[in-house]
Amino acid sequence: MKKTENQMLVIFGASGDLTARKLIPALFNLYLAKQLPNNFVVLGVSRSDMTDDAFRKHVVYDSDYLKHKLKKLDETEVKGFADKLYYEDLGKSYDTDYKGLRKRVEELKAAHDTSGNIIYYLSTPPTLYETIAHNLADAGMNTQNNGWKRLIVEKPFGYSLETAKNLNKGLHQYFTEPQIYRIDHYLGKETVQNLLVTRFSNSIFEPLWNRNYIQHVEITNAESVGVEKRGGYYDKSGALRDMFQNHLLQIVSLVVMEPPIGDQPEEIRNEKVKALKSLRVMEDEQTLFDNTIRAQYVGSVVNGKKVKGYREEDDVDPNSTTETYAAIKFYVDNWRWHGVPFYVRTAKRMPTKVTEIVIHFKPPHHQIFKDSGMHRDNKLIIRIQPDEGILIKFGVKVPGQGFKVERANLDFYYSSLAQTYVMEAYERLLLDAMQGDATLYARADEVEAAWEFVDPILNYWQNGKDVRMYGYSAGVWGPENADELFEGDGFWRNPGENLSDDPGYCVIC
Numbered sequence: 001m002k003k004t005e006n007q008m009l010v011i012f013g014a015s016g017d018l019t020a021r022k023l024i025p026a027l028f029n030l031y032l033a034k035q036l037p038n039n040f041v042v043l044g045v046s047r048s049d050m051t052d053d054a055f056r057k058h059v060v061y062d063s064d065y066l067k068h069k070l071k072k073l074d075e076t077e078v079k080g081f082a083d084k085l086y087y088e089d090l091g092k093s094y095d096t097d098y099k100g101l102r103k104r105v106e107e108l109k110a111a112h113d114t115s116g117n118i119i120y121y122l123s124t125p126p127t128l129y130e131t132i133a134h135n136l137a138d139a140g141m142n143t144q145n146n147g148w149k150r151l152i153v154e155k156p157f158g159y160s161l162e163t164a165k166n167l168n169k170g171l172h173q174y175f176t177e178p179q180i181y182r183i184d185h186y187l188g189k190e191t192v193q194n195l196l197v198t199r200f201s202n203s204i205f206e207p208l209w210n211r212n213y214i215q216h217v218e219i220t221n222a223e224s225v226g227v228e229k230r231g232g233y234y235d236k237s238g239a240l241r242d243m244f245q246n247h248l249l250q251i252v253s254l255v256v257m258e259p260p261i262g263d264q265p266e267e268i269r270n271e272k273v274k275a276l277k278s279l280r281v282m283e284d285e286q287t288l289f290d291n292t293i294r295a296q297y298v299g300s301v302v303n304g305k306k307v308k309g310y311r312e313e314d315d316v317d318p319n320s321t322t323e324t325y326a327a328i329k330f331y332v333d334n335w336r337w338h339g340v341p342f343y344v345r346t347a348k349r350m351p352t353k354v355t356e357i358v359i360h361f362k363p364p365h366h367q368i369f370k371d372s373g374m375h376r377d378n379k380l381i382i383r384i385q386p387d388e389g390i391l392i393k394f395g396v397k398v399p400g401q402g403f404k405v406e407r408a409n410l411d412f413y414y415s416s417l418a419q420t421y422v423m424e425a426y427e428r429l430l431l432d433a434m435q436g437d438a439t440l441y442a443r444a445d446e447v448e449a450a451w452e453f454v455d456p457i458l459n460y461w462q463n464g465k466d467v468r469m470y471g472y473s474a475g476v477w478g479p480e481n482a483d484e485l486f487e488g489d490g491f492w493r494n495p496g497e498n499l500s501d502d503p504g505y506c507v508i509c
């Protein structure tokens with residue numbers, strides 16, 4: 001196990017939802033697993049007027065996200081964790097003099113002997129990232145002559161290529177690239193990391209991992225929930241910015257990348273950047289028309305219950321043209337993937353929550369069992385969530401006369417590793433940042449390469465001619481024409497039944 005040096009974690013936006021929902025529970029798990037350094041404190045910072053005790057009550061003792069866990073633990077153990085948490089009110093604005101904050105940090109550092117190592121976690125709206133970095137620098141809180149300083153920033157990282165570049169430039173004025181950790185919680189998922197292991201520590205997959213054997217690659221990210229209470233944010237973002245530009249392109253980069261020369265962060269990230277740069281950018285309107293589909297869920301009835309359409313959700317413009325479904329077909333311009341189509345979709349209000357990668361292999365070059373009934377391809381299914389695992393679908397002979405072929409499965413599920421504790425994404429990522437390991441964090445050039453691919457699609461959807469917004473009933477696998485993206489008679493693999501009888505297919509703008 002790597003050693004974690006003594007340090008302090010300063011969370012900006014500490015009164016917000018992410019801190020209570022993800023960050024504190026992740027730290028709590030690390031505490032229970034004895035993974036936190038000996039001398040460690042968390043200083044929550046935001047604009048709410050709160051005492052240390054009120055903060056502890058909010059994120060630990062009264063937290064909905066910890067209540068089940070707390071019931072099973074004794075008081076002193078919980079107190080041991082809560083006592084590590086402190087709070088500092090910044091006043092009216094994040095854009096202020098951080099002298100007072102610096103003084104508090106110095107006091108905590110002296111009292112708890114945390115050393116000068118500090119992580120600043122920005123869990124605020126992205127518009128504040130540069131402001132906070134600037135004010136930290138003005139107060140001399142970014143210097144590394146007395147312990148390292150790291151900056152973790154949440155997504156979204158930029159709103160477009162241009163804004164992402166500006167943000168990188170802005171942050172680089174105050175923090176160097178190795179100090180900046182751009183978090184993408186999909187990279188913290190065990191099964192996403194397992195993609196690297198599946199590919200590069202087995203000899204049976206990699207020889208087939210190319211255009212000679214792979215017919216096409218399909219990636220689905222489906223959520224059964226709608227936009228919930230985040231209508232205000234989501235309506236300005238949409239599926240492409242919210243999920244595709246970051247989480248899904250990160251998965252794509254791990255599927256596409258070449259073997260790195262080693263397991264060091266820069267070796268792996270260099271290959272991911274190369275992979276993202278090799279995605280063929282779609283420039284002309286016809287290509288964009290033919291290869292992208294956007295859609296929005298409309299109201300329906302699921303299991304006898306009425307489900308709201310997207311435009312009826314709170315804080316969503318009733319005439320909104322923001323997509324809740326995005327499906328993109330694209331090619332990768334390099335030696336390995338030439339001519340292999342990739343189909344990637346993400347959506348809300350689907351029949352189930354699932355994220356999976358499906359590698360479809362080419363049929364055998366010469367079919368000898370023509371009447372076998374086995375016309376389907378071999379598939380490798382990598383299930384990211386839920387039922388995390390790997391499944392291979394292949395043909396076997398049906399016992400008896402002749403050569404009738406049936407489809408069989410070879411599978412592995414993480415749940416079968418009964419004794420293994422699988423860390424939550426935020427737990428893993430926080431611990432990595434605490435130890436200075438940036439492998440699972442996105443680098444500046446990686447984020448920009450992803451935006452370079454996404455930008456023309458966003459521009460086309462916003463300004464192009466003949467761009468359609470399709471409707472799909474909440475609870476079905478997207479608009480009826482979604483399969484039209486596929487070459488030949490291909491179609492999406494839908495892992496589950498539609499929940500609504502009415503496909504609700506329509507063109508809504």
Ligand code: BG6
Pocket residue numbers: 223242243
């Ligand atoms: C977030 C998106 O990044 O990921 C949300 O902003 C989405 O809209 C969430 O619901 C999905 O994460 P997970 O881990 O539940 O698949």
